[in-house]
Amino acid sequence: MKYFDPHIHCVSRTTDDYENMFLAGVRAVVEPAFWLGQPRTYAGTFFDYFLSIIEFERTRAADFGISHRCTIGLNPKEANDEKLAAEVLEGLPEFLGREGVVAVGELGFDSITAAEERALRIQVQMAMDFDLAILVHTPHRDKYRGTTLLMDILDEMSVDRNRCVIDHSTEETTKLILDRGYWAGHTVYPQTKLTPERFANIFHEFGIERITLNTSADWGKSDPLLLPKTCAYLERRGANRATLQKLVWDNPVAFYGAEKLALPPGCEPFDPVAARATHSKLPGAATH
Ligand SMILES: [Zn+2]
Numbered sequence: 001m002k003y004f005d006p007h008i009h010c011v012s013r014t015t016d017d018y019e020n021m022f023l024a025g026v027r028a029v030v031e032p033a034f035w036l037g038q039p040r041t042y043a044g045t046f047f048d049y050f051l052s053i054i055e056f057e058r059t060r061a062a063d064f065g066i067s068h069r070c071t072i073g074l075n076p077k078e079a080n081d082e083k084l085a086a087e088v089l090e091g092l093p094e095f096l097g098r099e100g101v102v103a104v105g106e107l108g109f110d111s112i113t114a115a116e117e118r119a120l121r122i123q124v125q126m127a128m129d130f131d132l133a134i135l136v137h138t139p140h141r142d143k144y145r146g147t148t149l150l151m152d153i154l155d156e157m158s159v160d161r162n163r164c165v166i167d168h169s170t171e172e173t174t175k176l177i178l179d180r181g182y183w184a185g186h187t188v189y190p191q192t193k194l195t196p197e198r199f200a201n202i203f204h205e206f207g208i209e210r211i212t213l214n215t216s217a218d219w220g221k222s223d224p225l226l227l228p229k230t231c232a233y234l235e236r237r238g239a240n241r242a243t244l245q246k247l248v249w250d251n252p253v254a255f256y257g258a259e260k261l262a263l264p265p266g267c268e269p270f271d272p273v274a275a276r277a278t279h280s281k282l283p284g285a286a287t288h
Contacts, residue, residue, distance in 0.1 A: 006252035007214035018064035043087035065270030079119035105135025
């Protein structure tokens with residue numbers, strides 16, 4: 001089995017995580033731009049963060065045999081600081097055409113405010129202008145209402161539903177999302193969001209069509225190995241390995257687009273020397 005984690009926040013993870021991910025079969029990841037926990041107060045800190053996930057994380061992942069791509073966007077939580085949001089949105093187009101940027105996101109709703117909706121609409125338009133997929137974050141509170149409102153806006157803007165993933169779906173929303181023709185992303189966490197057991201129930205009800213599975217591993221309690229762990233659990237509950245392989249590789253490749261992802265044939269080679277080095281020696285990485 002090889003795994004593609006289509007939503008993981010690698011900047012928060014250690015080199016040990018990368019090494020363990022590689023050993024467990026993870027060969028590709030997409031890192032969406034998101035909230036860093038501490039609210040930012042300058043537009044420039046967003047731009048530096050975008051560059052670090054476009055350039056530095058890609059290099060760091062490659063040292064461990066993992067192809068790293070990213071999505072760029074203003075997250076919904078920080079869209080509520082409206083003056084700052086306007087500056088960030090103005091600077092976004094500069095990053096959207098960069099190599100390795102495969103979607104706009106995470107955008108969507110956090111507290112479902114007018115400011116969040118404004119930032120969402122502007123970025124959906126940017127995604128269409130740049131011919132990029134869209135990664136939509138759904139709120140943890142009021143999920144059903146937030147998800148419905150998000151899809152109403154996306155429908156109204158005539159997005160290509162096949163290039164739009166509505167993420168962090170749960171038992172409450174998967175049917176709703178699939179019925180409306182969007183991709184449903186599922187985040188497995190050790191305890192909150194979905195557990196492997198809860199995802200298994202969704203898998204048995206809906207199968208794998210337009211469904212993705214991710215860890216969203218970040219700076220909180222999360223686990224970057226939950227893709228292989230969830231697949232092991234699904235297999236124990238009777239899932240067929242070929243189906244699982246489609247779920248955790250073919251589906252994210254189909255969603256982001258093989259051409260856009262431009263994954264190297266046979267994946268990145270694992271370089272034990274680079275993986276052992278104190279700092280990455282690949283071009284573009286910090287050397288000191
Ligand atoms: Zn995320």
